Amino acid sequence: MLGLGMHAVVLLKQILDWELPPSRFRIDSETRRPPDGLGPTLLGPFEQNALELALQLRDAGVVDRLTALVVGPADSADSLRKALAVRADEAVHVEVGSAEALDPSQTAELLLAAIRRLDGAELVLAGRQAGDWDHGQVGYLVAERLGWTAVGLVWHAERSDGRILVQRTGSGADERLAVRLPAVLTVTSHPSLQLRMGSVMDRMAANKKPITRWTPDELGLAPEQIAAARRIELTKVWVPEVERACELIEGEDAAAVATRLLGRLEELKLLTRPA
Amino acid sequence: MMILAATWDAERLGPASRELLGAAARLGAALGADVALASLGGAGAAEEAGGYGATQAFVIEGDHAASGNESALAALAELAGELEARVVLLPADERTAEVAPRLAERLGGAAVMHATGIDVTDGRPIWTKPVFGGKALAAVAASEPVVATLRRGAFEAAEATGGTTAVSTRTAPAADGAVELVGTDAPAAGNKLEDAKVIVAGGAGIGNGDGFAELDELARLLGGAVGASLAAVDAGWVPPDRQVGLTGKVVSPDVYFALGISGASQHLAGIGGAKAVVAVNTDPDAPIFARARLGVVMDCRAFVAAMLDRLRNAQ
Numbered sequence: 237m238l239g240l241g242m243h244a245v246v247l248l249k250q251i252l253d254w255e256l257p258p259s260r261f262r263i264d265s266e267t268r269r270p271p272d273g274l275g276p277t278l279l280g281p282f283e284q285n286a287l288e289l290a291l292q293l294r295d296a297g298v299v300d301r302l303t304a305l306v307v308g309p310a311d312s313a314d315s316l317r318k319a320l321a322v323r324a325d326e327a328v329h330v331e332v333g334s335a336e337a338l339d340p341s342q343t344a345e346l347l348l349a350a351i352r353r354l355d356g357a358e359l360v361l362a363g364r365q366a367g368d369w370d371h372g373q374v375g376y377l378v379a380e381r382l383g384w385t386a387v388g389l390v391w392h393a394e395r396s397d398g399r400i401l402v403q404r405t406g407s408g409a410d411e412r413l414a415v416r417l418p419a420v421l422t423v424t425s426h427p428s429l430q431l432r433m434g435s436v437m438d439r440m441a442a443n444k445k446p447i448t449r450w451t452p453d454e455l456g457l458a459p460e461q462i463a464a465a466r467r468i469e470l471t472k473v474w475v476p477e478v479e480r481a482c483e484l485i486e487g488e489d490a491a492a493v494a495t496r497l498l499g500r501l502e503e504l505k506l507l508t509r510p511a
Numbered sequence: 512m513m514i515l516a517a518t519w520d521a522e523r524l525g526p527a528s529r530e531l532l533g534a535a536a537r538l539g540a541a542l543g544a545d546v547a548l549a550s551l552g553g554a555g556a557a558e559e560a561g562g563y564g565a566t567q568a569f570v571i572e573g574d575h576a577a578s579g580n581e582s583a584l585a586a587l588a589e590l591a592g593e594l595e596a597r598v599v600l601l602p603a604d605e606r607t608a609e610v611a612p613r614l615a616e617r618l619g620g621a622a623v624m625h626a627t628g629i630d631v632t633d634g635r636p637i638w639t640k641p642v643f644g645g646k647a648l649a650a651v652a653a654s655e656p657v658v659a660t661l662r663r664g665a666f667e668a669a670e671a672t673g674g675t676t677a678v679s680t681r682t683a684p685a686a687d688g689a690v691e692l693v694g695t696d697a698p699a700a701g702n703k704l705e706d707a708k709v710i711v712a713g714g715a716g717i718g719n720g721d722g723f724a725e726l727d728e729l730a731r732l733l734g735g736a737v738g739a740s741l742a743a744v745d746a747g748w749v750p751p752d753r754q755v756g757l758t759g760k761v762v763s764p765d766v767y768f769a770l771g772i773s774g775a776s777q778h779l780a781g782i783g784g785a786k787a788v789v790a791v792n793t794d795p796d797a798p799i800f801a802r803a804r805l806g807v808v809m810d811c812r813a814f815v816a817a818m819l820d821r822l823r824n825a826q
Contacts, residue, residue, distance in 0.1 A: 258801075261646045389609065
């Protein structure tokens with residue numbers, strides 16, 4: 237495989253700004269979603285990590301063709317522009333209406349159809365979970381339905397003897413795994429995976445690069461097929477009430493505050509320390 | 512019809528497994544289903560299951576770790592299929608983040624991740640789970656069989672019943688070599704966050720890695736563990752396995768010190784089980800104060816220095 241990199245696909249998602257403060261966050265009880273325009277939408281944080289890992293694999297020569305793929309409404313094109321600005325080779329947008337809240341199974345169906353149409357993809361990178369519905373399933377469903385290998389919570393990857401060697405967050409300890417291709421990796425956050433900034437030139441060029449647009453219909457998926465793929469139904473979505481009952485501890489200096497706080501924690505039987 | 516709970520505990524059933532069995536027993540009672548436990552960690556955990564309400568227990572033998580999650584996944588799919596499990600309950604952690612959706616797909620059902628509540632309406636489980644990084648909650652109905660991961664601390668643990676049940680021994684199906692464990696990096700030093708009674712957690716306000724060295728000492732003096740916000744982990748001041756939050760560890764200590772942590776929903780989603788949060792932040796409007804029992808408006812480094820001083824003198 238010397239000198240021959242793979243075709244990798246990175247799955248993106250454009251979501252409501254996840255740093256929108258809780259005080260401004262709302263759910264429309266009828267649509268069971270945040271109202272449109274509540275805040276800006278952005279490329280999700282774990283999708284940024286996945287894109288960065290894909291770029292690192294290309295820097296290392298493991299990947300020689302990188303396609304950014306998104307399923308979502310019109311504003312999802314911003315995520316593709318962001319990927320093009322860090323020099324993704326191709327951008328594909330499977331456009332669905334904004335009112336359609338797809339569940340992970342439905343999203344996976346659309347992604348599968350698109351990945352099958354992309355020529356010779358061997359590696360798919362996805363964020364571990366999208367920061368809106370936090371289902372954390374799409375990457376795994378794509379892998380299972382394609383019959384590909386799946387490994388979760390990856391933060392580093394390299395090529396080794398025709399396989400991908402990954403480092404991932406396990407339960408209790410990090411693990412190094414040799415993974416057979418083709419494979420889907422879901423990517424977690426890591427200090428080494430902060431998405432790079434594109435150069436000014438690349439960012440300008442990104443606006444002129446083409447985006448391939450496919451409708452579900454063009455991918456061979458009729459509305460009733462998509463409807464039948466649903467497996468999770470939201471029956472209610474709400475913002476929990478938070479009681480504010482914070483007792484402020486004050487004092488003339490830090491030492492007095494520390495003493496008072498420790499005393500208060502002992503009174504509340506929350507801490508048993510020598511007073 | 513069965514509710515199957517699965518654990519990776521080895522010798523004993525840990526608190527997370529007892530919570531699974533508690534949730535399984537209540538759900539089983541509402542649905543008219545029995546509870547089975549599968550242990551992928553060892554026979555000891557399976558042998559205790561009868562004492563917490565399970566009517567069947569299985570130990571699945573094999574070097575599960577050697578194939579990543581492949582062996583455990585194949586074994587659970589096989590067992591859940593044989594038992595015609597309507598619901599499979601798993602502890603929400605890094606491992607099941609991968610296992611649950613894949614298992615649900617193999618069973619032809621759906622996964623519900625990080626469930627914090629279960630209600631039964633018209634004979635159907637309705638699951639509560641956090642969405643939007645914990646800013647909101649959703650009630651969801653999922654296609655069965657459902658594979659649900661349960662958030663630590665969200666469900667009451669099963670009471671000891673004094674019962675017993677025979678343990679069946681099974682062998683995991685052979686792995687096909689798709690994933691092979693090459694090595695494990697030793698877990699970082701420090702107490703386990705999930706079991707800690709006191710957690711000293713730092714965020715952006717801690718400022719640097721030296722600040723976290725001070726938190727290590729504070730945690731030691733309080734007999735606790737060090738946690739961190741995503742911001743501190745992303746800054747590289749503290750290893751990722753210390754992250755508390757929706758995508759990190761979910762903790763339920765008696766006292767959670769949030770030091771220089773503003774209180775993003777992502778973080779708050781990990782501390783819902785804390786009995787008391789002590790917030791220390793220079794910004795009195797930081798969202799963390801809305802979740803805190805006790806608050807101190809102060810630079811967190813100055814606070815840590817004063818606490819260290821106070822606790823060192825008390826020794």
